[in-house]
Amino acid sequence: MVLRSCWKSRHKNRPAPCWIRPGLIALLWLCGFSCCSGAVGETKNVVQKDAEFDVTYNDTVTSENQTIYAFNHTLFSPFPSFGFQTEGVRVSVDVLSQGFESPILFVIRQKQAVLSFQVPLILRGLYQRKYPYKHVGRTLCQPPTRAASESQYFFVDVSTLSNQGTNYQLRVSRVESFTLQTDTKFSFTASPSQPQYFKYVFPDGIDTVIVKVNSEMNFPCSVMSIQDIQCPVYDLDNNVAFIGMYQTMTKKGAITVQRKDFPSNSFYVVIVVKTEDEACGGPLRFYPLRPDELIDAGNRSKVLDVMVSPAINSDIYVIGMLFCLGIFLSFYLLTLLVALFFCPSCPLSIDRSLDSVGRSRQESLSSVEEDDYDTLDDINSDKNIVRTKKFLCVSDLARKDKRILSKKYQIYFWNIATIAVFYALPVVQLVITYQTVVNVTGNQDICYYNFLCAHPLGALSAFNNILSNLGYVMLGLLFLLIVLKRDIVHNRALVRNNLNALECGIPKHFGLFYAMGTALMMEGLLSACYHVCPNYTNFQFDTSFMYMIAGLCMLKLYQKRHPDINASAYTAYACLAVVIFFSVLGVVFGKGNTVFWIVFSVIHILATLLLSTQLYYMGRWRLDSGILRRMVYVIYTDCIRQCSGPMYIDRMVLIVMGNIVNWSAYGLIERPNDFASYLLAIAICNLLLYFAFYIIMKLRSGERIQCLALVCILFTAVVWGFALYFFFQGLSTWQKTPAESREHNRDCILLSFFDDHDIWHFLSSIAMFGSFLVLLTMDDDLDTVQRDKIYVF
Template structure:
């Protein structure tokens, strides 16, 4: 039987003094430290601390397990005793330490000390190792509803776990049980946990700090600690580091949530509703001048086209009529392969047919949005529920230093800041609706300008763009419910849509008859999203994937270049290689003639250089964030095409009116500021949760929004401005005949 030395059984008492000057009772913490001087891992010494309503037991050497069931033994152990709840304001409590062992000759040291500043304000500790966990108590003042517990270190701290636990006994303060209760985070340099009073009936909680046995959980190396006779394996490689690093923590700020939340919501609504007011003012300005004296523009143009028939109803138009022209295929080839094309050459189809063709873009994206958003919402709610139930705050990569919870949501500020995408997307849809109503009225009165002048007005793609902007806000909000590696695709899917739709709209302006159908366009975008998912899941470090993707990227670039250069008048069949060789021989070898379409060739050469370079970069560097890499490809191509469009517009003798010019300048400035805040990098799921928290920063706006929230504000405004640029860019051509508007 184990023998017990009565002299080694000790008793200690502590009390609860009278209330302090701060207004609440000061509780003294008691710490029991044991050091077994003899190395006898086969016959450990058992220490049992008996208190009122609590028993804490541990053996020395203390055996803890790490990754792959590695064992670590510690000869020195320190534990803080929990504080059972008491009804009396002043009460003396006693505890007993029982020591037992099978060994007949064991020497040890047992020390009992009081913990200074046990009721937490600001405390400092030196990390000893997994054998010496520490915790402190925090008591909520009556006027405070939530606090942020901040843990900071001037230099890299050993991989640790910060836990928030209710005032209960026992306290789970070992590496193998700290995750059993409460909320917890891993930490190297920073940690921050928002705690709400409503979650703790006693209006107080413990802040527990536990050093892990290994650094692997925080992204560090996984050393092998041999169990030697004279070594403490947990301290062998980093004893000095763990002994000397100082860490301080305390409540970062005391929050009074309701006024701050209301103020922040009103701030968001005020910013974006001001755009509605500004739009109404701008829309009403030309209307005042148009209502002035003199004949209306519509009356002046009815005089010339009074005999023209009104447009028939769309009810007789079928989808099979999309590519019908009065001329035959040979006539198409003659027209579309001319060296110099005008918009009239590529706007010959029935307006009813084209209108229905482009309306399908809107209805398809609306359908996609519903079926895409519903499972996404369900999934992120599940993520948030898991975080709330398990307390594991390593699941989601928030900026914990500026995370404001609301209800079950851990970071309401990151969700609220996406409101701009939805409101500005809705505003853009209203602007398009107004433009379409005015255009249809002009058609009904047979306005010559509407019938024969300017870029053909088709609004389906604009409606799709506005819907995509609203969905970007919704899905970005869903992603920020629990941002992590597996659901980042939610944040980027409709960004791909927006980039693709903007390029299609630019191309449609001058090529309405030959622009892609909604079915083929969304099929290509679905393929992009498919590669995004595969790249996120399998792309990290997978050489085969990057080779396949780079080849597909280059081949797709070549096929698209051919399609654009020949205006779609080529066929992909078994004779394609023979025709390519024939063109190369006749145009490059036999007579070495230059390209027939120089401007198009310049654009396509630049596009191929950029895309081939991006493919090479991906193959060589293999970036971890594949979704952002894929988005960068789309944005680079969009910017290239937009720059080409502007240059060709000016080269063709056209001009940019004041409103689109102001939109271009202001949008460029806003994009610049937005990207600055985007690249602040407050968190990153490419690293471990503990490493990600090293990038966390405090709020910088209204003590509620962080840098990434400002990115949401500015990028939504910049996207809205970019859409307005596309909408108004060719307003200078509204009175120019279509046979005088060049195609490029």
């Protein structure tokens, strides 16, 4: 309206042209222009003053006057070839009046930049909440130059549209320690209206540094940003995320910065205090009664310190990779030595053959199907007669043709190989997208790294966390080679009609072992994919094959004494798919959702009951409309009428203990945030319970554990203990906000390259490999024992 009135007064009331837009009006107003007098009042009085640093100016401004403060700033550089050793300049403003209707506008004009802000400064939070600040402090951008010295003038223009005088204080001062020194800590104070930033120049010989910001105060929530040397510097809550790398923080913040990303060999470290704490997990303020209501922000000053330290050099990368590779290659060497010493004493290598026993193994397996014919004798054709005996031997549950069972269990391997391909390819594509988003946007809150020990390599932000998963792949491959060797030896013994191979020991079926080795390799691949960008949306990548490993190990334990009635691959993988499905649902909907936990607990209890019935009756029961009538009959005859004990005592002990573990209402009562880990803990507890039961029953049955298996058991138990210690160190957690997760970050503890979680990867891969060896070797003492003398439990 002012410009339109001016136009009419000077052009005889002709209509104002269309180029007079609100944006142009604001621009002209900011620059302090006054177009006319008369209809809009008298001409604005402009006063320019020569001002000095570190002097406080108390003055009053109205709509009729405008004050310009002129400052002369001389810069010197002892090293002109590296640019200025810049000295920062900071402008601090206080408004002394109480009104918010007509703020004062401050415009700072520099050689290559213009900075403007109003006081009171209105900052917006979540849901557009408005917070006014009467004290504002801003650091001026310093454009780079290569001259030995230069005098720079800058001007501070003060104006307002208020007709009443508004008192203010202005102070311009030089910033001490504006240029950060390597390995030198500097403390400062920041607030939402008084952000701080400092400059760092890469010294010669240092290509990567870690910028660490710390505070003793959890709140207020802050943002740490790394920006290139350019103007303007984005140092307010509403624009700090526009460029560079940034992350929210409470007590700790750390960003690794590489020289190659900054052509000027220098960067700004920007610290901004947010207007609200919700982004860091703090409480959310009340919602104002009116949309335009201003909320008192209170005291949101925060004391912080910043230090820039050199990161590791390329030699440490090489040492870390060689160490990782050497650790797991040593297991290949150790396995080779053990094979050379133990194989000559292996019973299967002794040529003890009977020409009249067995059939040739040259017949093709492809023409044999499980349903082609029944291998039971006519007198034992009813399976109920065999499987309901009070004491069973392995020979009772190993009556099907070996070729049929071998083909049945090989399906485990082929199915998991197929699952791995179709599961891994989208995962790899997704995590590459995650990493690309992090690199392009600079948002360090997307991924939950241990930022104090995250070493980048190429596009990867935490290469060390990926490298440490190599053990799963290498040891999984080694286990497959060991199983393959045993498989070949066993098949050769069958071809020679070896008596021990045909009628002694636990039936040798290697399909599940092949599946376990493949699952271990896939666990390494998917764990590496998860650690490309760990967060709550892709945590199931890291746990999916852990469920499979636990399930396959339980199936293998059960298969040892029940080869004829073990679950098929299709049933087993379908059940594991249901588990993974519930894992995803728990991550998405489980946090604090009572309905979900009730439904899950009911399904868990019912599934446990069905499995318990299947195990107790060896599969000789039917789930149909008469199940309730038969249950009542069994309870009446066995518990009420004659009060007899269970027929299968050992099985009943295992089932009761298993149900006690699974029926505990911990999940329903506590409702842990990490549902995927809770589900995995259930699977591991069941596996450990079954494994302990198997060992106890094996010793109780008069069997013994050979030296090699005993060494594997003891070694694995010790390694698992150390592995779990490092696992529970908790260097990060996606159950909290990124800022809260960074409170748990810690420095590297091994070779300045690996952290606690990397050591967990090392030890857990070794422990899983040892666990697989235990399953493979624990029944080697039975290789010369007839199967009708080996008990089923």
